[in-house]
Amino acid sequence: MIEAVKFDRLYVEITNTCNLSCTFCTPHWRDNRVMSVEDFQRILNQLSPFGDHLYFHVKGEPTLHPELKTFLDLAHQAHKKVHLVTNGTLISKLTFDLGAHPALASLVISLHSLQPLPTSAQKTILGDLSRFLTVNRQRTLTIYLRLWNENNGVLIQWLSDYLGQPIHYTPSKKRQPLIDNLVLDTDQAFEWPDIEHPKVTDKGTCYGGLKMLAVLADGTLTPCCLDHNGHLALGNLLETPISELLTSPRYADFRNGLEHGQLIEDLCQRCTYHLKHKKRISQG
Ligand code: SF4
Numbered sequence: 536m537i538e539a540v541k542f543d544r545l546y547v548e549i550t551n552t553c554n555l556s557c558t559f560c561t562p563h564w565r566d567n568r569v570m571s572v573e574d575f576q577r578i579l580n581q582l583s584p585f586g587d588h589l590y591f592h593v594k595g596e597p598t599l600h601p602e603l604k605t606f607l608d609l610a611h612q613a614h615k616k617v618h619l620v621t622n623g624t625l626i627s628k629l630t631f632d633l634g635a636h637p638a639l640a641s642l643v644i645s646l647h648s649l650q651p652l653p654t655s656a657q658k659t660i661l662g663d664l665s666r667f668l669t670v671n672r673q674r675t676l677t678i679y680l681r682l683w684n685e686n687n688g689v690l691i692q693w694l695s696d697y698l699g700q701p702i703h704y705t706p707s708k709k710r711q712p713l714i715d716n717l718v719l720d721t722d723q724a725f726e727w728p729d730i731e732h733p734k735v736t737d738k739g740t741c742y743g744g745l746k747m748l749a750v751l752a753d754g755t756l757t758p759c760c761l762d763h764n765g766h767l768a769l770g771n772l773l774e775t776p777i778s779e780l781l782t783s784p785r786y787a788d789f790r791n792g793l794e795h796g797q798l799i800e801d802l803c804q805r806c807t808y809h810l811k812h813k814k815r816i817s818q819g
C-alpha cells in the first residue's frame with residue numbers, strides 16, 4: 536500500500552445520465568450507466584484513505600439515482616462528507632429529506648440549467664425550490680445557487696422575489712452571501728476539455744490529479760473531474776487496487792508534469808479550463 540496522500544476532492548460519478556440536456560454541457564461518448572450499490576461500496580473502500588470529501592458527479596444528475604440515499608448513508612458510515620451539484624429539478628421528488636442528511640456538507644443548485652425549460656416548468660420547479668430553501672433556513676447546510684449564464688432575468692427575478700430584495704447579477708463577483716446559509720455563485724460557463732479541440736498550450740498547471748481524483752460511473756479512475764470521456768484513465772477501480780493505479784508511470788508523469796508547469800497529456804494541451812483558474816493556482 537502506498538502512503539495515502541489526501542486529496543481535497545474525490546469525485547464519484549454515481550450516474551452519467553441526466554434528465555436535462557443543457558447547451559453548455561458537452562455530451563459524453565460513454566454508455567449510459569447507473570452505479571450499483573455494490574460497486575459504490577467497493578469504490579468507497581478504495582478511495583477512503585485518500586480523502587474525506589466526496590463529490591457525487593462528473594457528468595450526470597445525482598438526484599436521478601434511485602439509491603442516492605443509500606450512497607449518502609454509506610458515505611456517512613465511512614465518515615465522509617458529501618457535496619452535491621444538482622440541477623434542482625428533482626429535489627421535491629426525492630423520497631427522503633436530502634437537506635437533513637448528515638453526510639451532506641454542501642449543495643449546489645445549478646439554476647442556469649433551468650433556463651432552457653418552458654416557463655410553466657420553470658415556475659413549478661422554482662416554486663418547489665422556494666419551499667426547499669425556506670425549510671433549509673432552519674438548518675446548517677449551505678446551499679449555493681449557481682448562475683453561470685447571462686440572460687437570466689427570470690431566475691434573478693425569482694430570487695429577488697424569494698428574498699424580498701433586488702438581486703443583481705454580477706458575474707465577476709463570485710460567491711455572494713445572500714441570507715444565512717444561502718450563497719449566490721456567479722461565474723461564466725466553461726468549456727469542457729475535448730480531445731477534438733485544437734491544441735492551446737503545453738505549459739501550465741492544474742489541480743486535477745494533484746488535489747483531486749475522479750471515478751467515472753463504470754469505475755474508471757482519472758485525475759481530472761472534467762475528463763468526461765476518460766481520456767486520462769489510470770485504470771479501473773473495480774478491477775485494480777488504487778495503490779497500483781497511483782503508482783503507475785502514467786500518473787507519475789502526469790503529476791510530475793503539472794508540478795513543473797508542463798501539460799503532458801494531449802487532453803490537457805487542448806483544455807482551456809486550467810487557464811481560467813491560472814491566477815488562483817499560481818497563488819496556491
Ligand atoms: S449541466 Fe448538469 S443538468 Fe445540464 S445536462 Fe449537464 S449534467 Fe445535466
Ligand code: SF4
Pocket residue numbers: 728740741742743744758759760761762798802803804806807808809
Ligand atoms: S488541464 Fe484540463 S484536462 Fe488537464 S487535468 Fe486540468 S482541467 Fe483536466
